[in-house]
Each structure stands twice: as structure tokens, then as C-alpha cells.
Amino acid sequence: MRQTIVRNVGDLPTYGYGPRSGPWWGAMGFMALEGMGFALAIGAYLYLYAVNPNWPIGAPPPDLWPGTAEVIVYLLSIIPNEMTNRAAHRQDLARVRTGLIVMSLIGIALLVLRGFEFAHLNTRWDNSAYGSIVWLILGLHTTHLVTDLGDTVVLTVLMFTRHAKPRKFSDVTDNVFYWNFVVLAWLPLYALLDWVPRL
Amino acid sequence: MSMVAEQRELRDDSLNGLQLSTRMDSIWRTPSGFSGALMSVDHKVVGRRYIVTAFAFLLLGGILAVLMRVQLAKPESTFLSADKYNQIFTMHGSTMMFLFAVPVMEAFAVYLVPLMVGTRNIAFPRLNAFSYWMFLFGGCFLWLSFALNVGPDVGWFAYVPLSSLQYTPTKRPDVWAQMITFTEVAALAVSVEIVVTVFKQRAPGMTLDRIPLFVWAMLVTSFLVMFAMPSIMVASTSLILDRLVNTRFYDSSSGGHPLLWQHLFWFFGHPEVYIIFIPGTGMVSAILATFARRPVVGYPVVILSLIATGFLSFGLWVHHMFVTGLPQLGAGLFTASSMLIAVPSGLQIFCWLATLWDGRPVYRTPLLFVIGFILIFVMGGLSGVMVASVPIDTQVHDTYFVVAHFHYVLIGGAVFPLIGAVYYWFPKISGRMLSERLGRWNFWLAFVGFNVAFFPMHILGLIGMPRRVYTYTADMDWAHLNLLSSGGALIFALSFALLLVNVIQSLRSGTLAGDNPWDASTLEWATSSPPPPQNFDRIPVVKHRDPLWFDTESMPVVAGLSVERREVLLTSLAEAEPQVREASPEPSIWPLLTAIATTVFFIGSIFTPWAVLWGTPPMAVALIGWFWPAGHKEDEE
Numbered sequence: 127m128r129q130t131i132v133r134n135v136g137d138l139p140t141y142g143y144g145p146r147s148g149p150w151w152g153a154m155g156f157m158a159l160e161g162m163g164f165a166l167a168i169g170a171y172l173y174l175y176a177v178n179p180n181w182p183i184g185a186p187p188p189d190l191w192p193g194t195a196e197v198i199v200y201l202l203s204i205i206p207n208e209m210t211n212r213a214a215h216r217q218d219l220a221r222v223r224t225g226l227i228v229m230s231l232i233g234i235a236l237l238v239l240r241g242f243e244f245a246h247l248n249t250r251w252d253n254s255a256y257g258s259i260v261w262l263i264l265g266l267h268t269t270h271l272v273t274d275l276g277d278t279v280v281l282t283v284l285m286f287t288r289h290a291k292p293r294k295f296s297d298v299t300d301n302v303f304y305w306n307f308v309v310l311a312w313l314p315l316y317a318l319l320d321w322v323p324r325l
Numbered sequence: 326m327s328m329v330a331e332q333r334e335l336r337d338d339s340l341n342g343l344q345l346s347t348r349m350d351s352i353w354r355t356p357s358g359f360s361g362a363l364m365s366v367d368h369k370v371v372g373r374r375y376i377v378t379a380f381a382f383l384l385l386g387g388i389l390a391v392l393m394r395v396q397l398a399k400p401e402s403t404f405l406s407a408d409k410y411n412q413i414f415t416m417h418g419s420t421m422m423f424l425f426a427v428p429v430m431e432a433f434a435v436y437l438v439p440l441m442v443g444t445r446n447i448a449f450p451r452l453n454a455f456s457y458w459m460f461l462f463g464g465c466f467l468w469l470s471f472a473l474n475v476g477p478d479v480g481w482f483a484y485v486p487l488s489s490l491q492y493t494p495t496k497r498p499d500v501w502a503q504m505i506t507f508t509e510v511a512a513l514a515v516s517v518e519i520v521v522t523v524f525k526q527r528a529p530g531m532t533l534d535r536i537p538l539f540v541w542a543m544l545v546t547s548f549l550v551m552f553a554m555p556s557i558m559v560a561s562t563s564l565i566l567d568r569l570v571n572t573r574f575y576d577s578s579s580g581g582h583p584l585l586w587q588h589l590f591w592f593f594g595h596p597e598v599y600i601i602f603i604p605g606t607g608m609v610s611a612i613l614a615t616f617a618r619r620p621v622v623g624y625p626v627v628i629l630s631l632i633a634t635g636f637l638s639f640g641l642w643v644h645h646m647f648v649t650g651l652p653q654l655g656a657g658l659f660t661a662s663s664m665l666i667a668v669p670s671g672l673q674i675f676c677w678l679a680t681l682w683d684g685r686p687v688y689r690t691p692l693l694f695v696i697g698f699i700l701i702f703v704m705g706g707l708s709g710v711m712v713a714s715v716p717i718d719t720q721v722h723d724t725y726f727v728v729a730h731f732h733y734v735l736i737g738g739a740v741f742p743l744i745g746a747v748y749y750w751f752p753k754i755s756g757r758m759l760s761e762r763l764g765r766w767n768f769w770l771a772f773v774g775f776n777v778a779f780f781p782m783h784i785l786g787l788i789g790m791p792r793r794v795y796t797y798t799a800d801m802d803w804a805h806l807n808l809l810s811s812g813g814a815l816i817f818a819l820s821f822a823l824l825l826v827n828v829i830q831s832l833r834s835g836t837l838a839g840d841n842p843w844d845a846s847t848l849e850w851a852t853s854s855p856p857p858p859q860n861f862d863r864i865p866v867v868k869h870r871d872p873l874w875f876d877t878e879s880m881p882v883v884a885g886l887s888v889e890r891r892e893v894l895l896t897s898l899a900e901a902e903p904q905v906r907e908a909s910p911e912p913s914i915w916p917l918l919t920a921i922a923t924t925v926f927f928i929g930s931i932f933t934p935w936a937v938l939w940g941t942p943p944m945a946v947a948l949i950g951w952f953w954p955a956g957h958k959e960d961e962e
Contacts, residue, residue, distance in 0.1 A: 127840075127851065128879035132866050133529065135894060135903045136336055136885030142905040148448050148525050148895060155517035155551065163555035166589065170559065170574075173585055183580040251572050255580035258572035262563065280949055289954040293908075 141293035143215060149300050157307045160270065164311050167266055168318055171259045175322065183254035187323035192243035193316050196236060200309045203232045207305050214298040219290060222298055226282035229305065233275035240268055260319055267315055270308050277301055337863055338884035345862050348888045353445065353858035356912055364912035366450035367858060371457050372436030373754065378457075379429035382464055384821070386420035389413045391818050394778070398811035400799040410795035411478035412497075416471050418481030419501060422597065423508045424464045426739060427550075430604035431515040433746060434543040436754065438519055440849035440856060441537050443528030443865045445893050446909050448521035449514075451916045451951060456514035458920030463507020466928060470500040477501035480793065482594065483564065485575040485586045490568045499568060499931040502561040506927055509554045509561075516547035523547075526893055527901045528848065529883055530867040537847045538614075538621060541628050542607025545635045546600055552639065553596035560589035570934050584649055591642035599638040601735060603631060605742035606673055609695050612742075612749050613677055615845040616692040617684025620871055623676040630669035630676075637666040647718045656715050663713035667706060674699060689843075690764030694745030697772045698737055705733030708783065723793075726786025732779045744771065744824065751828070752842050756854045757835030763827040770820035777813025781806040846871035851880060864894050867901070915951035922947045 144150050175181050210225030244264060249257035281301055284294065337345055355365040365371065392413055396405040405413065439447050447453050470476055477497045479488040488498040523544045527536070536544075564586070566572040573579035575586055610621050621627060643651065643659040677699065686692060708730040712718045721727060744767070752758050790803050797803050841850035850873055852861055863882035869875035883903065886892045891909040896902055922943040929936030 129863055129882045130879045131338065131863070131884045132881040133883045133903070134338060134885040135529075135883050135906060136338065138885075138894075138903055138906045140892075140906050140908065142895065142907075145898070146895065146904050148521055148907055151521045151524055152449055152517055155520050159513055159517070159551040159555055162552050163559060166556050166559050166592070170563075170585060170589065173588065174574075174580065174582065177582050178580045251566070251570065253573075253579075255573045255576065255582070258563070258566070258574050258581070261572070262559075262566070262574075276945060276948075280952065284953070 141296045143296055143299055147296050150303065153300050153304050163266065167263050171263060171318060174255050174259055181256065182249065182323040183256040185249035185253060185257065188248055188320055189246035190320055192239055192246050193320045196239050196243065196312065197316050199232065199236055199239065200312050204309060207302050211299055211302040214295040217292060217295050223285050226278060226285060230278050230282050233278055236271060237275065240271060263315055263319060267312060270311065274305055274308050335888050337886050337888050340888060346857065349859035349862055350857050352891055363917050364914050366454050366910055366912050368435050368439050368447040368450060368453060369856060371453050372432055375428060375432030375435055375457055378461055379425050379432050382420050382424035385468065386417050386425055387818060387821060389417040391814060393417065394811040394814040396795065397807050399808065400804050401796055405795060407795045412471065412476040414793055415477045415480055419477065422481060423505065426601040427512055428460055429743060430601060431512060434519050435515060437750065437849055438522055438540055438543055440860055441540050441847050442523060442526060442531060443848045443861065443867065444526040445860050447518050448526060449518050451910050451913055452514050453518055455916035455920050456511040458917050459507050459923065460511035462920060462924045463504050466507065467500060467504040475500055482590050485583045488564060489575055496931060499565060502565045503927050503931055505557055505561040509558050512550050513554055516550040519543055519547040524898050525895045527896055528865045528867050529896055529901055529903050531901045533899055535867055535870045538610035538627055539607035542603050542631055545631045546603045549596050549600050549635050549638065553593045553600065556589050557593035560586060587646050587649065591645045594645065595642040596638045599634055602738040603634060605739040608742040608746040609677060609698060612691045612695050612745050613680050615843045616687045616689060617680045618687065619680065619684040621676060622679040622683060627673055627676050630672045633669040634666060637662060641666060644713055647715050648722045660713055660715055664710055667710055670706060674703065690761060690768060691745040691749040693768040694741050697768065698741035701733055701737030701741060701775065705730060705737050709734060721786050723791055724786035725782040725790045725792060728792055729779050729782035729786060736775060752838030753849055753854045755832060756838055757831050758838050758842060759827050759831045759835065763823055767820050767823045767827065770816055770823060774813050774816030774820055778810050778817050781810045841873065846874040848872060913951065915947060919944065919947035919951055
């Protein structure tokens with residue numbers, strides 16, 4: 127069939143930020159399905175909580191300090207995360223590099239805290255269904271923490287190489303976006319794991 | 326890249342005709358040779374592989390069905406042992422649901438959606454390639470296990486406590502659970518790709534109310550996958566953990582609960598039915614419009630019905646659990662919602678009937694399958710409304726009535742539209758027409774064979790024949806109906822053999838199809854058959870819901886995209902206004918390597934929890950290789 131050119135898109139940029147970019151929507155999609163995974167795990171926890179007369183089963187509640195410390199670090203991490211985001215939008219390579227290094231270090235610190243949290247759950251996965259679901263939920267969130275940390279570290283290294291091209295700033299903003307999801311997911315899980323057993 | 330260099334980049338507005346086609350072809354073509362084939366990220370190549378693989382699993386699952394029907398054709402048959410029979414019905418269900426029905430629908434979407442929305446490749450093409458490999462490896466893993474006599478034997482829903490270590494101390498349920506993980510990873514990946522392709526890569530002007538109905542159906546399906554499949558992943562993971570590291574999710578002596586399994590399974594399992602059925606409705610809408618020679622009546626009604634079905638499908642799962650002793654209020658609520666979902670499905674059927682009524686139907690093979698679909702699916706829907714009611718469900722639960730019901734729904738609702746879709750889109754995919762004469766034989770054998778095979782099962786169920794029994798005694802009086810059903814099954818199987826013959830013959834010597842053999846209205850017919858690697862030399866501009874019926878003289882297109890590197894046009898979500906010329910990934914071996922590393926991780930973790938430790942680094946390495954810029958032009962912007 128004959129073609130008629132009705133429009134020229136040659137002036138459009140070759141990358142975009144946020145909802146204008148494809149990867150942002152991809153991250154959105156994965157957050158939706160992973161968020162659903164968290165919701166279902168929470169549902170499983172509450173189901174077991176509902177059918178068992180005693181909760182927690184055969185164990186004291188988790189010690190509060192590691193989870194609480196994580197909440198504080200997570201919430202504070204939003205600040206350097208947002209600074210990285212703004213630097214990426216400005217395409218300020220030096221500040222993006224600094225921001226990514228800070229975020230990597232925060233991720234490592236949280237991973238250490240997470241280790242303490244596992245140690246202070248006061249139950250093992252094979253003690254009871256309570257222990258099993260607590261380990262599953264914490265494991266699920268830790269997977270997200272590790273994945274995002276891995277992504278951040280790789281991106282940090284990449285921004286120090288010759289591949290640090292303008293469109294990579296868009297990738298940085300997507301990484302920032304995903305970190306907010308990891309933070310946001312932790313808050314209800316913290317309430318569930320650390321406070322529901324104390325009800 | 327500096328401004329000067331950017332201006333020097335060659336764009337498609339400075340080339341025309343053959344020069345442009347050749348240039349685009351060379352940029353988008355999959356590299357030749359075996360290694361090229363392993364690197365392909367072309368949605369058409371991956372889609373074709375997905376379709377062929379899913380049909381291969383249909384063939385395998387179908388052979389199992391025939392074996393079961395041979396066994397049940399007469400009382401006290403010794404053709405299959407009880408143990409083999411358990412493996413075979415589990416393998417049949419698992420293969421058909423996880424390796425055929427869901428993947429084949431996604432496969433068609435992978436092939437068709439980018440063409441129908443007028444773009445050059447699917448969003449995240451490497452993820453797409455990865456998804457295919459995961460699906461292939463997961464399916465092979467299940468079937469190799471079966472060949473080694475480790476095929477799962479606990480039913481396609483693997484209920485605990487039967488599937489727990491205590492009652493099944495073999496590796497069989499682990500194989501089942503891990504196959505689930507493989508296929509769900511694959512399905513989730515495709516769903517995200519489809520959503521992003523539909524949201525961001527539609528041709529300029531393809532506003533939300535100009536999206537083809539098949540694409541709408543796949544969009545809704547993708548959301549269903551995204552919200553349903555995490556449930557089965559939580560379920561299969563917890564089952565493996567119970568079996569491997571002694572967690573207690575399903576151990577009632579330690580606070581676990583077997584019904585938790587059923588909730589998690591069916592919270593996935595019910596939407597699963599619609600994950601299979603909604604794409605079928607999309608195929609029906611596409612075929613009907615073309616062969617009724619008019620757009621589907623009630624376009625917004627059909628879309629709202631799809632969305633309503635999607636939402637409601639999450640509120641039905643408990644009707645699979647009516648005999649587990651639910652509170653009466655729960656049973657009442659889920660009965661009501663199970664009946665409610667008949668409303669949007671009914672609305673769609675009336676829209677299709679109105680389309681046929683008002684159109685000038687051309688009764689070619691695809692339309693025959695659509696009409697077969699309407700008849701069979703309505704019957705399946707009616708028995709569905711019956712089992713939605715608790716007293717009837719209690720009576721027929723776990724009998725052949727249920728087997729009859731869900732085969733009417735699934736084969737009627739998905740396989741008939743699917744075979745219609747094969748006849749409809751085969752010319753686009755292969756460039757050749759399927760034989761119409763064999764097609765008619767195919768349809769009538771399928772229609773008669775299906776009904777003879779499955780209708781008697783309603784009666785068998787009502788007179789008390791339970792599901793999943795490997796044989797029965799002569800004094801039960803089930804022999805005649807079983808023999809009839811087995812005869813029907815053979816005829817039904819024959820219809821698929823005929824389809825295979827038709828496909829092979831047509832590939833060799835079928836009539837050449839041309840771009841648009843059916844005079845259809847959607848964009849996939851605006852390019853050659855089979856489409857070139859770039860899909861379209863220039864991206865079309867859409868001004869009408871049925872662009873090819875509207876613009877018959879010349880097609881409006883956009884220009885200004887690169888002819889030096891792979892580029893797709895991103896548009897806005899609602900209005901499809903052009904926003905970004907985004908780079909599209911080059912072929913890569915890393916998706917395959919990542920899939921291999923993931924396979925080692927998944928299979929290893931059936932045998933030892935340490936696989937989580939030693940299996941992770943290779944995956945991480947493969948993923949870094951995947952994302953690290955390889956110095957292609959796309960990376961250097």
C-alpha cells in the first residue's frame with residue numbers, strides 16, 4: 127500500500143524519564159506483581175494467625191531493635207535516594223556517582239541489620255508454622271533488598287566507566303524508583319512481623 | 326552523542342521504497358546460523374518458537390489423554406497400572422494448563438501484539454527471549470522427569486497433605502512444584518512485556534478506544550497473570566520448603582493448615598481459567614469482525630466486560646472449596662460472585678451474536694471454529710452456573726460432571742478459538758494459506774469428537790463416577806458411556822492429526838497468502854506475510870479503530886526514525902502521542918545463559934538448599950552480562 131508521511135518524529139529525544147520511558151513502566155509492572163507477592167504472604171501470615179489459638183507459636187515475639195533500626199535507616203535513605211534522583215535528572219555525573227555510592231553503602235548496612243534481624247527472630251523456620259511464615263516473609267523482602275543492592279552496585283560501577291552516557295541517567299532514576307518500593311514494602315512487613323505477635 | 330553527529334545520523338525520511346526496506350531489514354534481522362538463532366530477540370522468532378513448543382506440549386498432553394481414554398474404555402482394564410495412571414492424569418493436567426494453555430495464548434500475544442499496535446518489537450525483547458528459554462527448560466524438565474518415572478502423581482493441584490513429604494516421599498511433587506516456578510517466571514515476564522508494549526509502543530493515534538479487541542484481551546490477561554501467578558509461586562515455594570527444609574506451612578501438628586494450600590492454589594487457579602479464556606475471547610472478536618465483515622458490535626461493552634471479568638475472576642476461588650466445610654456466609658458470597666461472572670461473559674456473547682446477525686458472514690474455517698466455540702462454551706457456562714450452587718456442587722464434586730464442565734469451558738472457551746486463530750493467522754505467520762477443505766474436516770471432526778467425548782461425562786458424573794480413578798468394575802454400569810466417550814476422544818484426536826497434516830502440507834505447497842488475504846482491518850495485515858524483521862518500514866499512524874478498512878488508498882505513516890540502529894517509537898499512555906525514539910536491544914546470548922543458570926539453580930534446589938548459595942553467583946554473572954553495555958550504538962546515546 128502507498129504510504130503518506132503525515133508526521134516527522136525526528137526531533138524527539140532518544141530517552142525519557144519516568145512515565146515517558148519504557149523501563150519505568152517495566153519497573154512499575156514488576157513492583158505490582160512483587161507487591162502482590164508480599165500481599166499474599168501477608169495474607170498467609172494472617173490466615174495462620176487466625177486459625178491458631180496461640181500466636182506466636184512456641185516462641186517469644188521477635189526482638190524489636192533490629193526491625194526498628196531498619197525502619198529508621200530505610201526512611202532516612204529516602205533523602206540520599208531523592209538527591210540521587212534529582213542529580214540524575216540534572217545529568218550531574220559527579221553527584222550521581224556520590225549518590226550511588228552512598229546508596230550502595232546504605233544497602234550494605236541494611237543487609238547487616240537484616241542479618242541481626244534473622245538472628246533475633248527468636249524462632250526457626252522449622253519450629254512451627256509461625257516460624258515458617260516469618261522466615262518466608264523476611265526472606266522474600268531480603269531477596270528484594272539484595273536484588274536492588276546488586277543493581278545499585280553494578281550501576282555505580284557502570285557510571286565510573288565510559289558507558290556513563292546520558293541515557294544511563296534514566297536507568298539511575300528507575301533504580302531510585304525501585305528502591306522506594308523496597309522501602310515502602312518494608313513498613314507493613316515490619317508492623318506485621320514485629321507488632322502483630324505482640325497484640 | 327554530540328548534536329553534529331546526531332544530525333548526521335541517517336533517518337528513514339531520507340530513504341524510500343526498496344532502499345528503506347533493505348536497510349531496515351539488515352538492522353533488525355536476527356543473525357544467521359545456530360549461534361544467531363540462540364541470540365534472537367525478534368518477537369516474531371520468539372513467538373513462533375513459543376507457539377510451536379506449546380503445540381508440541383499439546384500433542385504430548387493429548388497423547389496422555391488418549392492413553393487415559395483407552396484405559397477407561399472398558400471396566401477393569403489392565404492397560405495402565407494405577408501408579409502410571411496417577412502420573413498420567415497429573416501430567417496431562419499440568420501439561421495442558423502450564424505448558425500449553427497459558428503459554429500458547431501468551432505466544433500468540435508475543436507474535437501478534439507488537440504487529441497489531443504497529444511497533445517493531447515487543448518491550449524488553451531480551452526478557453522475552455529469556456522467558457521462552459525458561460518455559461522450554463521447565464517443560465523439558467517435567468517431561469524428562471516423567472520419562473525417568475519421577476513424573477508428578479499428586480494431581481495438577483497437588484493438594485497437601487497428599488503432596489507432603491510424609492505421604493509422597495519421592496521427588497515427584499518437587500518436580501511438579503519447580504515446573505510451576507519455571508513456567509510462572511516465564512508467564513510473568515511476558516505479561517510485563519505485553520503491558521508495556523500496549524501502554525507505550527502503540528502507533529501514534531491509536532488511542533485507548535482504537536486498540537484492537539485482541540490486544541485489549543491480552544492486556545487484561547496480562548494483568549490477571551501479574552496478580553494471580555504470585556499466589557502459585559508463594560504456594561509452590563512453601564510446598565518445596567516444607568518438603569526440603571522442614572518448614573511447617575502445611576503441617577497441622579505444628580500450627581500449619583492444609584486449607585492454606587487450597588486458598589493459595591485457587592486464588593491463582595480460578596483467575597487461571599480466565600487467563601486462558603480471555604485471550605480466547607480476544608481471538609473470537611478478531612475473527613468475527615473479519616468474517617462478519619463489520620466491526621464487533623458494542624466495542625466498549627466488550628472491553629468493559631473483559632475488565633469486569635478480570636476483576637470478578639479474583640472473587641471466585643472459594644467455589645473450588647465448597648466441600649471443605651466453609652462458613653455458610655462464605656459459601657453464599659462465593660456462590661453469588663460465581664453466578665455474577667456469567668453476566669459479563671453473557672454480554673460478550675450477545676455482542677458477538679449481534680455482530681453475526683448484522684454482518685454478512687463468510688463461513689470460512691476460522692468462523693466455523695468461532696461458532697463451535699459459542700455453542701460449546703455456552704454449554705460449559707451453563708454447567709458452571711450449576712456447580713456454582715453449593716448443593717449441586719456438593720453432589721457432583723470430584724465426579725466426572727466436573728471433568729465434563731471444565732473441558733467444555735476450557736476446550737470450548739480456549740481451544741476452539743485457538744484453532745480458529747491458527748487458521749486465521751497462519752497465513753500471516755507463514756505466508757501461506759491452510760487448506761480450506763481440510764479445515765472443514767478438521768472443524769467437524771473436532772466438534773463432533775469433542776461432544777461425543779465429553780458430553781457423556783456429565784451423565785457419568787451424575788450417576789456417580791468419581792474423577793481420577795484408574796478403573797471401575799463392570800457392575801457399576803459405566804462401561805457403555807465410557808466406551809462412547811473414548812470413541813469420541815479418538816475422533817477428537819484425529820481432528821488434531823488433520824490440523825498437523827494441514828499445517829505441514831501448507832508450509833510446503835499452500836497457496837501464497839499475500840499481505841491481507843481475509844481483507845481484515847487491523848495493522849498486522851498492513852505488512853507482508855510473513856512480516857519483515859522490522860515489521861513495518863515506517864511506523865503507521867492510526868486514525869480509525871479499523872485502520873485498513875478506513876484508509877484503503879494510502880497508509881498514513883510517521884518518519885524520522887533512525888535507519889542506523891534499532892529504534893522504536895514510544896507514545897503516551899492514553900492518546901498515543903509520540904514522546905521518545907527509544908533504542909531497542911540488539912540480539913544477545915545472555916538471556917539464554919541466564920536461563921541456563923536459573924535452570925541449574927531451580928533444579929539444584931530440589932535436591933539441596935545449598936543450591937541457593939552456589940546457584941546465585943552464576944545467575945548474577947549472567948544478569949550483569951545481560952545488562953552491561955556491549956558497545957552497540959543503542960548503548961552510546
